[in-house]
Amino acid sequence: MAQLEVEDVIVRFGGHVAVDDVSVRADAGRITGLIGPNGAGKTTLFNVITGLLTPNAGRVKLDDRDITKLPPYKRARRGIARTFQRLELFSVLTVRENIAVAAETRRSWAHDGAHKASSIDAIIERIGLQDCADERVDSLPTGQARLVELGRSLASRPSVLLLDEPASGQTESETQRFADLLRELSHEGMTVLVVEHDMQLVMSVCDTICVLDFGRIIATGTPEEIRTNDAVLAAYLGTKKVGA
Amino acid sequence: MSTFLTFLITGLTTAAIYAVGASGLVLTYTTTGVFNFAHGAVGMFGAFLYWQLRFDWGWPAPIALAIVLLVMAPLFGVFLEVAIMRNLEGTSEAVRLVVSISLLAALVGAANWIWDPTQNRFTASFFEGKGFDFFGTRVTWHEAATVLIAIAVAIGLRFVLYNLRAGVAMRATVDDRPLAALNGARSDRSAMLAWAIGCSLAALSGILFLGTLALDAGTLSLLIVNAYAAAMIGRLRSLPMTFLGALIIGLAEAFWQIYRNDLSQHFHVFTSTYLDTFASAIAVIILFVVLWLLPNPRLRGHSRVREFFPTPSLRGSLVFVGIVIAGAAFISAWTTQSHQIDLANVFALGIIALSLVPLTGFAGQVSLASLSFAGIGAVTMAHLGGGGDPLGLLWAALICAGIGALVAIPALRLSGIYLALATAAFAVMLDRWIFNLPNFRVFGWFNVKLFEQGSVAVTRLKVFGLDTSSPRAQVVLGAVAFSLIALFVVALRRSRFGRRLLAMKDSEAACATLGMNLVGTKVAVFALSAAIAGVGGALYGGVQQSVNAQMFSFINGLPIFMLAVVGGIGAIGGAFFAGISLALLTTILPDVVPSLSHLLLITPGLIGISLGRNPSGAVSQIREGFAPMRQSKVALGFLAASLTAIVVLRSTNTIANWPTFFAALVVLVASVPIGEMFAHKAPAEVAEEPGAGAGAEIPLEWVGITRPFTDEDVRQMDAALGISEVEMYGAARS
DSSP: EEEEEEEEEEEEETTTTEEEEEEEEEEOOOOEEEEEEEESHHHHHHHHHTTTSSEEEEEEEEEEEEEETSSSHHHHHEEEEEOOOOOOOTSSSSSHHHHHHHHHTTTTTSSSSTSSSHHHHHHHHTTGGOOOOOOTTTGSOOHHHHHHHHHHHHHHHHHHEEEEEETTTOOHHHHHHHHHHHHHHHHTTOOOEEEEEEEEHHHHSSSEEEEEEETTTEEEEOOOHHTTTTTHHHHHHHSSSOOO | OHHHHHHHHHHHHHHHHHHHHHHHHHHHHHOOOOOTTTHHHHHHHHHHHHHIOOOOOOOOOOHHHHIIIIIHHHHHHHHHHHHHHHHHHHHHHHHHHHHHHHHHHHHHHHHHSSSSSSOOOOOOOGGGGEEEEEEEEEEEHHHHHHHHHHHHHHHHHHHHHSHHHHHHHHHHHHHHHHHHHHHHHHHHHHHHHHHHHHHHHHHHHHHHHTTOOOOOOOOHHHHHHHHHHHHTTTTTTTTHHHHHHHHHHHHHHHHHHHHHHHHHHHHHGSSSSSGGGGGHHHHHHHHEEEEEEEHOOOOOOOOOOOOOOOOHHHHHHHHHHHHHHHHHHHHHOOOOOOHHHHHHHHHHHHHHHHHHIIIIIITTOOOHHHHHHHHHHHHHHHHGGGGGGGGGHHHHHHHHHHHHHHHHHHTTOOHHHHHHHHHHHHHHHHHHHHGGGSSSTTTEEEEEEEESSSSSEOOOOEEEEEEOOOOOHHHHHHHHHHHHHHHHHHHHHHHHHHHHHHHHHOOHHHHHHTTOOHHHHHHHHHHHHHHHHHHHHHHHHHHEEEEEEEGHHHHHHHHHHHHHHHHHHTTTHHHHHHHHHHIIIIIIIIHHHHGGHHHHHHHHHHHHHHSSSSSOOOOHHHHHHHHHHHOOOHHHHHHHHHHHHHHHHTTTTOOOHHHHHHHHHHHHHHHHHHHHHHHHHHHHHHHHHHHHHHOOOOGGGGGGBBBOOOOHHHHHHHHHTTHHHHTTTTGGGO
């Protein structure tokens, strides 16, 4: 069953069309990549999905139910969680507190013990930040801060996870660990949608990749298909024939 | 018809003045990004200056006008830009807000200092009240000139901004100051020009009010709130819309006067006495509605404000309140009754300041209405706390919480200056309208009693049979109440709700995408803050024993907000700082050193203006200063022993009050170097370590900093990064 569907979404900022009639589908238990040059409309699309931005046209559906009109917090309660490209951590709180805020927030609509100390510890362990769990997050390097954002979104026990450039600022070994974690999450049945510039990561973890350029989808396919797609090469390298 | 025309002309004249004032505000906001809360105060000051030259010294009007509008006001504008506003670039909106509010307070203080507010001042309109006949209605030349001036200002501003090089540069500066500078614009100059013109327009609007309004610093400064409403209709950007806004407000005020009578013939509700002072609140209500109708802003992302408020420890907080209560009990034992009242004020005002800690400090929501809630609390205590019934306190908290939640709902979507303006509008509405109402009935059965158009008595509390009617009992009661509420605030900070507030302050967007309902959280914190302020107000009323509307005016509330921010809005110590400094500045110091009393009027403003350097507040600096003392057992022992000795000496009447005070001060100050002396060893040991470890393995990023770079390091780094020599030296280039 298709978990998350974006249908014919258009977003205009003044005269500029940031997202132009885009449809994307992300399935349960699969990792869908969303790539494209800077300014292609990837983050804008995430904002539309999470409700931070109202599209000028189009629909967002979760499990076949139209959620386009729902405010952000109600979408989160239906199971959508995200991380941010420009980190949006609660900077004066510690790692543990950041995760706790999310877990405690979940209590207002679900009573499943997500807020318990043991659940929070489990998340900290999963993202591998036991050593700095009680440090304020504004003292952490970017790579670890991204992990905190991931941990925070996991604490709300989402069914759909949107990751906005999760690997930028991470070291190679951190990215490696991260890739494993993503695969794990998707095996557990989570729908993962990831925006990323690190091609190695995208190509190695994604089941499906959508390529955005100037607000339009120019290609969709498996990593193998995308790697050899002419339109994609043109968008990234600027010329039509690149010489293989 | 002729009444209609008369009111139309009055309305147009008022609208013209609002338009002149509002356009100056919009000009400075769009060109410098600073929303000048003090714009009205600048106008007020201009009006006073004009009065001084024209009426006190008898200079001819054109000369007086030229000096004020073309020399003094522009110079003041340039001074503002150079001395204050320029330094605000890159600071948070909250700091800018406090600075301009402080400027407002300082200007009002200065005007009251120079021009004794108890004296009546003669003013007259221009052209000696002469006029002409217009379709059977008399129009004064003053009115005609006012409208013409507004039109001239509109055309002039349009010309300056779009046709003159300087104006184009001004508009470029707002968009991007460095970029405008790179393109050859002298941004400093255009900002100066904007402030000069803005101040001149402010002064012009102030002067135009003369003749129709009494010369009063507070009233004139706040008239500009009406102009804010006009500026808000223009979204603080569009000058034409601002003029339209001014027109709407001016006419609405004028026509309310004639149509209220007509309406009351048809609708009984319009005859009620509670609409008597409604006219003065129209502009504020329009401001409130306009703010409410602003398009939904996008959820705020990461705030760039870098205040640092450590999580308070329970133990530290207990020690703090213990010292506060013991200190209050001790000091109050040896002071006169009037000083005991001052001391009790410290705590009551401190509680009102505490109300801002969860709201502004934790949740990042600015409110300028805390003293207004205190006023509601005081009135509640007066009417429902008869005989010192503690239930009055409970009612004060509950009623304020309810009203606080109601105010929060329209204010929910706002932040920064918009939220500040909305809460200011609420405070001014109470100030001008609600607080001045006689007793009235709502829906025919619910009796509302306020200040009864004068003052009402507040009975001091009786708690569990304990009578607190003596001034000293008031001090202890205040200290205990302050301490309990402070501990509650600390517990709140450490609770789930407190974490949620801090999270919301940092990133509303992240909170929403985690499923947090921001509406509920904000309403809750507004209600809580209002309840604390209400309790503070009720206790403040008890200290004063009699309260009136003036005590809880918007203007009087500004210093509490400013000083709480200066003290450190995120910590209970900051609130205590606000209480102490407010009591010191308003009652204690003027009592001890009467010659300073005028200077003290403007001090809160000056302190606030100097903010911006340390957004974490003064208390955090003081804490830091005393850190060596707190860490040294010797110093703490010395402090405890010396203070005990002083207490004993004072109790046995061996020394008097002043020696006690100075001895305590000396002991406190001396404990810091003592602490440093004994704490010295530990840091020295730590400091040696890096030197000793120089030969050993150090982290790669420190190579080149703590020891020189070697070939071995390069090889290690290349290996770590997986770079081969070919890649490094650019074989690919050839």
